[in-house]
Amino acid sequence: MLQTRGIELKNLVKVFKKKKKDEVRAVDGVSFRIAEGELFGLLGPNGAGKTTLIKCLSTLLIPDDGTAIVGGCDVNADPLGVRRKLGVLTGGERSLYWKLTPVENLNYFAALYGVPRSETKERIHYLLELMDLFDKKHERVERLSSGMKQKLSIARTLVHDPPILLIDEPTLGLDPYFARFIRTFIKTELHEQLKKTILLTTHYMDEADELCERIAFMYNGKIKALDTPHLLKKRMPQEQVLEVKCVGDIDDQAFSSMHEYGTLNLSKQDGFTYVRMSTENPEDLLSGVVEIVRDRARVLSVSVTSPTLEDVFVHLTGASLKDDTTQQ
Amino acid sequence: MKRVIHYLRAINAENMKEWRIELKYKPDFFRQFFAPFVYLLPYFLYGVALLGGRFSEHLQSITGVADMIAYTFIGYLIMGFLNTACWAMGWSLRKEQWYGTLDTVFAAPVPRWVYVAGMAFHSTLHQGLIMVFQAVIISVFFAIAFKTTGIGVVLVIVALMVVGLYGLGVLIAGLTIGLKQWWVISEALNTLMVVVTPIAYPLAVLPVFIRKISLVLPTTYGVMGVRHLLLGEQIGYDLTTILFRLAVILIVWVTIGMGVFMMMDRYGRKKGFVSLY
Ligand SMILES: Nc1ncnc2c1ncn2[C@@H]1O[C@H](COP(=O)(O)OP(=O)(O)OP(=O)(O)O)[C@@H](O)[C@H]1O
Numbered sequence: 001m002l003q004t005r006g007i008e009l010k011n012l013v014k015v016f017k018k019k020k021k022d023e024v025r026a027v028d029g030v031s032f033r034i035a036e037g038e039l040f041g042l043l044g045p046n047g048a049g050k051t052t053l054i055k056c057l058s059t060l061l062i063p064d065d066g067t068a069i070v071g072g073c074d075v076n077a078d079p080l081g082v083r084r085k086l087g088v089l090t091g092g093e094r095s096l097y098w099k100l101t102p103v104e105n106l107n108y109f110a111a112l113y114g115v116p117r118s119e120t121k122e123r124i125h126y127l128l129e130l131m132d133l134f135d136k137k138h139e140r141v142e143r144l145s146s147g148m149k150q151k152l153s154i155a156r157t158l159v160h161d162p163p164i165l166l167i168d169e170p171t172l173g174l175d176p177y178f179a180r181f182i183r184t185f186i187k188t189e190l191h192e193q194l195k196k197t198i199l200l201t202t203h204y205m206d207e208a209d210e211l212c213e214r215i216a217f218m219y220n221g222k223i224k225a226l227d228t229p230h231l232l233k234k235r236m237p238q239e240q241v242l243e244v245k246c247v248g249d250i251d252d253q254a255f256s257s258m259h260e261y262g263t264l265n266l267s268k269q270d271g272f273t274y275v276r277m278s279t280e281n282p283e284d285l286l287s288g289v290v291e292i293v294r295d296r297a298r299v300l301s302v303s304v305t306s307p308t309l310e311d312v313f314v315h316l317t318g319a320s321l322k323d324d325t326t327q328q
Numbered sequence: 329m330k331r332v333i334h335y336l337r338a339i340n341a342e343n344m345k346e347w348r349i350e351l352k353y354k355p356d357f358f359r360q361f362f363a364p365f366v367y368l369l370p371y372f373l374y375g376v377a378l379l380g381g382r383f384s385e386h387l388q389s390i391t392g393v394a395d396m397i398a399y400t401f402i403g404y405l406i407m408g409f410l411n412t413a414c415w416a417m418g419w420s421l422r423k424e425q426w427y428g429t430l431d432t433v434f435a436a437p438v439p440r441w442v443y444v445a446g447m448a449f450h451s452t453l454h455q456g457l458i459m460v461f462q463a464v465i466i467s468v469f470f471a472i473a474f475k476t477t478g479i480g481v482v483l484v485i486v487a488l489m490v491v492g493l494y495g496l497g498v499l500i501a502g503l504t505i506g507l508k509q510w511w512v513i514s515e516a517l518n519t520l521m522v523v524v525t526p527i528a529y530p531l532a533v534l535p536v537f538i539r540k541i542s543l544v545l546p547t548t549y550g551v552m553g554v555r556h557l558l559l560g561e562q563i564g565y566d567l568t569t570i571l572f573r574l575a576v577i578l579i580v581w582v583t584i585g586m587g588v589f590m591m592m593d594r595y596g597r598k599k600g601f602v603s604l605y
């Protein structure tokens with residue numbers, strides 16, 4: 001099948017050589033296929049290899065092995081062809097010239113990315129309106145907030161109206177308002193309206209769950225699972241999750257006696273610690289878990305929920321999405 | 329055809345972007361117009377101290393030019409182009425790395441040489457403007473009488489030399505993306521050229537083995553050719569030789585520069601250095 005707007009990876013490998021014998025297999029034999037118009041998510045913790053994969057696809061890195069076809073062009077044989085099809089959002093707000101204004105930035109990138117002169121003005125106008133940045137068009141980028149910079153980066157990515165988009169951590173470090181705007185924009189505008197083919201990476205499971213039609217779990221350079229969010233959650237042997245929200249420090253050692261009953265997922269967010277046990281019978285574990293937590297921390301609430309993608313990720317990889325697996 | 333227009337626009341956009349960014353740092357931009365006078369002064373004073381005045385019979389006897397200031401000034405002006413090639417072009421990718429924009433620039437659907445050409449175009453305009461400004465001020469202030477008959481050939485010589493120097497600039501730019509210790513090499517190359525080019529002295533005073541090195545540098549022929557045409561320096565080469573050698577040097581240097589650049593680009597993308605800063 002000739003895919004002119006899809007992405008296809010076969011056994012892609014990228015190894016970084018460190019000092020002496022040390023090496024990092026940042027992308028380690030990855031294969032998958034993204035269909036035209038699909039919104040595909042790559043979910044994995046820091047250091048999983050998501051950015052490296054994106055750089056291989058955007059011809060900024062040369063893979064060591066395997067093949068990648070982007071928009072019908074091979075990244076090794078026809079890098080220029082690949083780049084014509086692609087919009088890449090990476091590096092976030094730093095991918096702009098901070099001393100220049102949004103209009104100056106977009107003008108430059110429009111010319112560089114081959115937007116005909118006659119269409120440039122209209123295109124920039126459209127993008128600024130679309131990203132709600134029209135009032136700020138003559139303000140220097142350095143004076144814009146992080147959220148606005150990220151919106152402008154997205155406008156920059158779209159300047160030449162590419163059919164395929166690679167979006168690396170679009171909401172990293174943004175406040176909830178802008179994160180919401182950008183997620184909605186990706187889903188309704190880019191995916192539903194404009195029907196772009198999108199590869200999005202994130203280490204926020206909510207983001208992947210909410211946006212993506214299919215999700216690949218990436219961990220240590222490998223794809224650990226690939227499916228729709230719904231079917232991924234079905235992979236949990238346990239149907240329910242007992243969650244204890246508390247304040248204080250807890251480590252997994254404390255729960256060593258409970259391993260046989262279910263999968264433990266410990267995480268911290270906004271100063272709270274969340275203890276999540278995936279299990280068949282939350283009621284049976286309730287008193288035991290609360291006991292352990294109460295010994296070391298103050299319990300705020302206890303609830304029973306269904307598994308999240310995070311629980312599935314922990315179940316399948318043994319690592320949390322909040323871990324930092326970067327190898328120095 | 330569509331592609332040619334795209335590339336030409338990209339080259340110009342590169343140039344315009346550089347102007348815009350430079351003009352956001354106004355004091356620094358205007359400093360560049362005046363700073364060279366400060367650097368030149370020690371040369372002049374040193375000359376005056378040695379000679380007891382601006383004019384020298386000895387200089388006249390070995391070069392045919394008596395006016396030390398005019399003599400030195402042209403050498404100095406030519407070196408400005410060397411500095412632009414090494415620093416403006418050589419550092420341009422470094423700057424993009426530092427801004428964080430290099431990935432986005434390199435992910436654009438244009439071949440790498442388009443980016444290189446954009447940098448070169450900008451450097452030429454930028455440095456050309458500063459040169460003209462300085463030439464006018466100095467020649468008026470010191471009442472230097474340049475011969476104007478050969479001005480067309482002067483421009484050709486300068487153009488050949490400048491493009492040759494861009495070979496060096498591109499080479500240095502390539503080193504920044506491929507090697508961690510790139511600046512050691514670029515410093516060394518720049519210093520070597522400054523020392524070995526006959527800026528403030530005739531070729532004849534260089535020791536023989538250094539003279540051999542200076543004969544493969546475009547700046548040597550640039551300085552000699554321009555000084556010969558504007559001041560009537562006796563240089564021991566006829567103009568055709570100078571033009572011919574400049575052309576050969578241009579081809580060799582640009583080929584080497586682009587070759588190293590392409591090699592380093594590939595090497596960087598293999599090793600993953602490109603976007604590190
Ligand atoms: N240019 C490089 N040179 C050497 N090692 C690298 C380079 N880029 C990435 N790595 C290593 O490759 C591994 C994967 O990194 P990568 O940035 O792809 O992960 P990631 O999933 O994008 O993580 P994050 O969520 O932190 O962005 C890490 O261990 C990292 O240290």
Ligand SMILES: [Mg+2]
Nearest residue numbers: 050051052169
């Ligand atoms: Mg990353």
